[in-house]
Amino acid sequence: MALDNFIPEIWSARLLKHLDEDLVFKQLVNTDYEGEIRNVGDTVRVNRIGDIVVGSYTKDGEIGAPQQLSGEQLVLTIDQFKYFNFYVDDVDSAQQNPKTMDDAMSRAAFALAKEVDKYIAGLHAQAGVKLDNSGAGYQVGTGAGNKNPYDLVVDIVEQMDTHNIPGAGRWLVIPPWFHAMLLKSEEYKLAFQDYKSTGEIPTIAGIRILMSNNLPTKKIGNVDFSVLLAGTNMAISFAQQLNKVEAYRPEKRFADAVKGLLLFGAKVFYPESLVSIVAKKA
Numbered sequence: 001m002a003l004d005n006f007i008p009e010i011w012s013a014r015l016l017k018h019l020d021e022d023l024v025f026k027q028l029v030n031t032d033y034e035g036e037i038r039n040v041g042d043t044v045r046v047n048r049i050g051d052i053v054v055g056s057y058t059k060d061g062e063i064g065a066p067q068q069l070s071g072e073q074l075v076l077t078i079d080q081f082k083y084f085n086f087y088v089d090d091v092d093s094a095q096q097n098p099k100t101m102d103d104a105m106s107r108a109a110f111a112l113a114k115e116v117d118k119y120i121a122g123l124h125a126q127a128g129v130k131l132d133n134s135g136a137g138y139q140v141g142t143g144a145g146n147k148n149p150y151d152l153v154v155d156i157v158e159q160m161d162t163h164n165i166p167g168a169g170r171w172l173v174i175p176p177w178f179h180a181m182l183l184k185s186e187e188y189k190l191a192f193q194d195y196k197s198t199g200e201i202p203t204i205a206g207i208r209i210l211m212s213n214n215l216p217t218k219k220i221g222n223v224d225f226s227v228l229l230a231g232t233n234m235a236i237s238f239a240q241q242l243n244k245v246e247a248y249r250p251e252k253r254f255a256d257a258v259k260g261l262l263l264f265g266a267k268v269f270y271p272e273s274l275v276s277i278v279a280k281k282a
Contacts (some may be wrong), residue, residue, distance in 0.1 A: 012245045014102060015260065018109030019240075024212045025120035028171050028231070029238040029266065037078050037239040037263070044076045044239070046269065076237050078265040082115050084108040087250055087257035105258070112262050116240065117214045121173075123236060123266055124229040125216065127274035129163050131156065137218075137225045140178065141282030142185060149178060150187035150204070156230050156277060157205040165232060165273050171208040172230040177281045179211050218278055228277040235273040240264035 020026070033044040050070040057063060086104060131138075138147045156172060174182075182188045203209065207230065216227045245260040268274070 012242055012260075014105055015109045015112075015245065016242055018106050019113050019116070023113045023117055024173065024210055024214065025117050026238065027210070028173070028233050029120060029236040030233050031238055033076055033237055034239040034241075037241050037265070042078045046074045046076065046237075048072050048074055048269065074267060074269055076239060076265060076267040078239060078241070078263050080119060080264050081243075081261060082112055082264075083259060083261045084111065085257065085259040087253060087255040090254040090256070101256075101258075108258075108260065112260075114214065116262075116264055117212070119264070120236065120238060120266055121212070121214050121216055121229065123268055124227075124231070124274055124276060126268045126271050127229070127231070127276035128271035129159055129165075129275040130278075131159060131275065132278040135220070137220050137223075138277070138279040139282040140181060140279045142181070143282065146282040147279070148185060148187070149181040150185045152277070152279065153182075153204045153207070153209075156228075156275060157207055159275060160207070160230065163272060163275075165275075166234065167206060169208075169232045169234070170206060170230070171210060171232070172204075172228065173210045173212050173215060174228050175215050175226045176211060176213065178226070178228065178279070179209075181281070182209075220278070223280065225278045225280045228279060230275040230277065232273050235270045236266055236268050238264070238266040 033046070036042075036044050048071050050072075053067050055064060086108065088100060088104065133147075138152060139145070140147050140149050140152060142148060153172065157170075160170060215229065217224045218227050219225070241263045243261045243263045245258065247256060247258050249255070250257050
């Protein structure tokens, strides 16, 4: 039987590999607690210590009573669960052609990756720092009266500095239209003349630039604005667990089927380390 040749461990590894390659926002969160997650509904409780008071000391003087530590308990819960379930008819000889099954698993991984990406992107609505041009949104362009795209990136960096967001690991996620505008701006061309040779989006003012089609949008009036997102990976903790990958024979088909279940969850631990920027193409 073809099903006897199915090895769940191999397919599970391939699926996770594809997930890591396809995700954008998963690169921008920390997975410190992922190893502690196992089942739907599992939670990880994390204590966040409050500020420590610093006093002045006088020689030969006495210090005050010790401060009692304060803080809050934050909970990361695995409360999202997505599945896939597909079959390949026996006439396609799926198990005799591993590439067919591998391609199908790749597409399943991509579909799951998009769901995870959109979920993480949505959490950035909790950003503690918001740049929205006094509620009107930014009109981005190089013409008169518009916000220059390169200048807007520098303004974002300035806000991150002002709000003491750590300099290490900073990132900014932009939509394709914003990236195209950056490429056309004279400031960008002068700063990154070797862009075409590397094929990578360069770092601007110490902030890593990434591009995604999964950014959220916001309506101002009847117009859709993009919400650009910036921060560091300390802001959001994420955990996932590929809980099940199973092969089976559907009762009413001559086919091999595969189904999988992915469990995941995320928590914004440091909203003050996230920046949202509302903008549209002028």
